[in-house]
Amino acid sequence: MISIKNLHAEVEGKPILRGVDLEIPDGEVHAIMGPNGSGKSTLASILAGREEYEVTQGSVTYKGQELLEMDPDERACEGVFLGFQYPVEIPGVSNLYLLRAALNARRKYHGEPEIDAVDFMQMAQEKIDHVGMSMEMAKRGVNEDFSGGEKKRNEIFQMLMLEPNLAILDETDSGLDIDALKVVSDGINRLRSPERSVVLVTHYKRLLEHCVPDRIHVLYQGQIVRSGGPELADTLEAEGYANLETDEAAATS
Amino acid sequence: MSAAEQIDPSIDHYLAEFSRIERDLPGSDDSKRVRSTELKRFAETGFPTVRDEEWKYTSLAAVEKRRFEINDESAAIDKSALDAFMPKGFEAHRLVLVDGYFNAGLSDLNDLPAGVTVRSFADHLRDNAGVGVKAQEVDDEPGSLAAMNAAFFTDGAYVETASGAVLEKPLHIICVSSGAHDDRMTQVRHRYVFGENSQATIVEHAIGLGDKAYFANVVTEAVMGRNAQLKRVRLQEESERGYHVSAFFGQQRRDSRIFNHAFDLGGRLARIDTNSRLVDQNAEVHLNGVFVPTGRQHMDNHTMIDHDTEHSISREQYKGVLAGHGRGVFNGKILIRKDAQKTDSDLSVDALLLSDKAEVDAKPELEIYADDVTAGHGSTVGQLDEDAVFYLKSRGISEEGARAVLTYSFANALVEQLGIAPIERYVEATLLKKLPGGEAFADLA
Ligand SMILES: Nc1ncnc2c1ncn2[C@@H]1O[C@H](COP(=O)(O)OP(=O)(O)OP(=O)(O)O)[C@@H](O)[C@H]1O
Ligand SMILES: [Mg+2]
Numbered sequence: 001m002i003s004i005k006n007l008h009a010e011v012e013g014k015p016i017l018r019g020v021d022l023e024i025p026d027g028e029v030h031a032i033m034g035p036n037g038s039g040k041s042t043l044a045s046i047l048a049g050r051e052e053y054e055v056t057q058g059s060v061t062y063k064g065q066e067l068l069e070m071d072p073d074e075r076a077c078e079g080v081f082l083g084f085q086y087p088v089e090i091p092g093v094s095n096l097y098l099l100r101a102a103l104n105a106r107r108k109y110h111g112e113p114e115i116d117a118v119d120f121m122q123m124a125q126e127k128i129d130h131v132g133m134s135m136e137m138a139k140r141g142v143n144e145d146f147s148g149g150e151k152k153r154n155e156i157f158q159m160l161m162l163e164p165n166l167a168i169l170d171e172t173d174s175g176l177d178i179d180a181l182k183v184v185s186d187g188i189n190r191l192r193s194p195e196r197s198v199v200l201v202t203h204y205k206r207l208l209e210h211c212v213p214d215r216i217h218v219l220y221q222g223q224i225v226r227s228g229g230p231e232l233a234d235t236l237e238a239e240g241y242a243n244l245e246t247d248e249a250a251a252t253s
Numbered sequence: 254m255s256a257a258e259q260i261d262p263s264i265d266h267y268l269a270e271f272s273r274i275e276r277d278l279p280g281s282d283d284s285k286r287v288r289s290t291e292l293k294r295f296a297e298t299g300f301p302t303v304r305d306e307e308w309k310y311t312s313l314a315a316v317e318k319r320r321f322e323i324n325d326e327s328a329a330i331d332k333s334a335l336d337a338f339m340p341k342g343f344e345a346h347r348l349v350l351v352d353g354y355f356n357a358g359l360s361d362l363n364d365l366p367a368g369v370t371v372r373s374f375a376d377h378l379r380d381n382a383g384v385g386v387k388a389q390e391v392d393d394e395p396g397s398l399a400a401m402n403a404a405f406f407t408d409g410a411y412v413e414t415a416s417g418a419v420l421e422k423p424l425h426i427i428c429v430s431s432g433a434h435d436d437r438m439t440q441v442r443h444r445y446v447f448g449e450n451s452q453a454t455i456v457e458h459a460i461g462l463g464d465k466a467y468f469a470n471v472v473t474e475a476v477m478g479r480n481a482q483l484k485r486v487r488l489q490e491e492s493e494r495g496y497h498v499s500a501f502f503g504q505q506r507r508d509s510r511i512f513n514h515a516f517d518l519g520g521r522l523a524r525i526d527t528n529s530r531l532v533d534q535n536a537e538v539h540l541n542g543v544f545v546p547t548g549r550q551h552m553d554n555h556t557m558i559d560h561d562t563e564h565s566i567s568r569e570q571y572k573g574v575l576a577g578h579g580r581g582v583f584n585g586k587i588l589i590r591k592d593a594q595k596t597d598s599d600l601s602v603d604a605l606l607l608s609d610k611a612e613v614d615a616k617p618e619l620e621i622y623a624d625d626v627t628a629g630h631g632s633t634v635g636q637l638d639e640d641a642v643f644y645l646k647s648r649g650i651s652e653e654g655a656r657a658v659l660t661y662s663f664a665n666a667l668v669e670q671l672g673i674a675p676i677e678r679y680v681e682a683t684l685l686k687k688l689p690g691g692e693a694f695a696d697l698a
Contacts, residue, residue: 048643048647049646049647050643071646071652072643072646072647073646073647073648073651076647076648076649082647084644084647088638088640090641090645090658090662091662092661092662092663092669093658093661093662093697098645098650099648101650101654101658102648102649103649105648105649105651106649109649141662142644158648
């Protein structure tokens with residue numbers, strides 16, 4: 001699905017990613033963990049096309065295309081979805097309007113006609129039920145006056161509506177109670193299929209128990225310093241990231 | 254130097270123009286004297302210049318340079334020419350002025366309720382020798398352009414509501430500059446006289462047709478009786494070469510309320526002065542305004558709320574969206590006089606700059622002489638939130654589209670306060686059309 005090679009990126013001259021290599025095959029779920037400030041959100045943002053980060057080296061191929069050469073909206077139309085760590089509030093534009101505009105943008109991009117209004121509402125109602133939101137909330141401004149947990153549910157709602165090929169979820173599980181966490185993990189599990197891949201950026205093993213990943217990677221100071229199977233989450237929980245520096249030395253030697 | 258040479262050639266033109274048309278202007282002999290006095294007042298200062306503090310950022314040089322003439326009659330325009338300007342589903346009484354004259358054929362004033370008079374102001378002046386060209390109750394109409402209007406105005410709308418009368422359907426006043434000839438001026442004056450407990454909604458809609466240069470100078474006087482309520486909408490859609498100047502003078506008695514909503518979308522240059530004087534307790538005025546200069550448009554809003562006595566209320570919110578080389582000015586003066594204790598006022602102005610060539614000067618100006626008042630004010634000038642732009646793009650919406658949608662949502666927060674759905678939809682759609690990439694989101698409206 002996506003192949004990241006030797007990715008270096010900086011912001012305002014400060015290096016943040018220092019050679020990330022990552023391969024995510026079709027249909028797999030990979031988790032990225034790592035301490036605060038290690039560059040997880042930066043990586044996620046670069047994949048979605050955020051321009052404030054400057055890629056200085058490396059490449060990213062997505063479904064055989066040069067991802068970094070595409071505009072963010074083009075990437076979205078090609079099936080990339082970013083679940084934001086901090087979703088933005090946009091009063092005055094309803095969640096449903098945004099989704100319909102997003103779906104239609106995608107359809108237009110692929111030369112398809114606009115979605116039928118009735119079909120859209122039916123689909124929306126179904127997904128709203130999946131994430132335990134209400135129609136009233138969906139009609140409100142994008143994330144307007146939503147609590148932290150509601151914003152995360154809304155990201156999952158959007159993901160389910162847009163059915164991406166590559167979903168990158170940046171801490172969508174942070175700050176959630178157990179019910180909301182179940183909504184998020186159910187949403188991810190619903191999306192799982194042989195033609196979709198998911199990247200879960202998380203700090204917590206909790207999510208990974210509900211959505212067992214194929215691989216876990218540890219990002220530390222802008223590099224992937226360790227990769228392993230789902231059991232790596234247990235090791236990290238037991239030991240923390242304390243031993244990573246030695247790992248990093250081993251990885252670079 | 255001879256006396257003739259001292260006269261500004263532009264003023265000279267207007268003096269001659271006045272002599273040419275004076276005979277046909279409506280009003281009694283008394284009115285004619287007032288018109289002459291006002292003409293002198295205009296001639297003394299001429300058009301305002303940027304040396305005048307109140308006009309610091311708005312130059313009328315382009316207006317002064319031209320020699321505008323009063324139309325002798327209204328151009329024959331077809332009803333269908335106005336179709337594009339009719340908000341869908343807007344049920345209203347309609348008074349149409351074309352080139353400064355009441356047009357009965359285009360108007361519809363058939364089913365006015367008892368106690369409500371709506372007619373041509375010129376007719377009203379002709380029929381009532383006792384009615385003056387300036388409302389007695391409005392003490393002062395400062396500015397040389399208001400004076401020019403008092404001298405030259407050819408017609409307008411006269412609205413009178415008897416005590417307790419309620420105009421259920423809004424009144425839609427359309428003021429068309431036909432653009433049939435070059436360099437014409439439309440001088441129009443409206444007067445609203447509200448009896449006690451009466452209530453009405455009035456939409457003043459300025460429209461320009463064609464591509465000729467013209468000058469529209471509109472004055473509205475509103476005399477509000479006790480506990481009366483006016484909702485006034487100014488919808489300005491002059492054409493590309495239209496110069497629009499508008500002044501509102503409100504005089505508010507006890508418990509009266511004015512809700513003023515202004516939408517400036519058109520014109521080459523627009524200068525709007527909105528003044529209200531709260532002369533009695535518990536009078537209340539709300540001024541909302543959205544101004545959207547794009548291309549090379551220039552829009553200047555000056556407001557002046559005069560709190561005269563205790564316990565009056567004012568709320569003011571303006572939003573500017575500036576794109577291209579658009580130029581915006583806002584100056585909101587709140588005067589709280591010594592006796593105006595317990596005044597409750599708040600003013601905010603927020604501007605959104607969409608291009609680095611656009612420019613805005615926004616200033617609240619509080620003058621407070623009473624010591625027990627609440628007077629809040631704030632002003633912001635900013636750009637679109639780039640995080641929000643990215644959020645929308647990450648969902649598949651184009652850069653232009655994302656900016657249009659966010660700009661729309663910025664302005665729409667005020668449009669939605671209007672409370673007249675067909676006009677809200679109309680303004681929203683017009684706004685989206687003005688924004689690059691906005692048309693694709695027409696269904697947001
Ligand atoms: N726009 C920016 N400007 C300046 N510095 C930035 C910017 N974005 C990120 N950084 C810096 O880059 C580093 C990595 O940040 P990033 O947000 O990617 O970390 P993270 O791994 O997602 O952390 P967390 O777990 O706290 O979310 C941090 O030191 C951060 O301060
Ligand atoms: Mg982060």
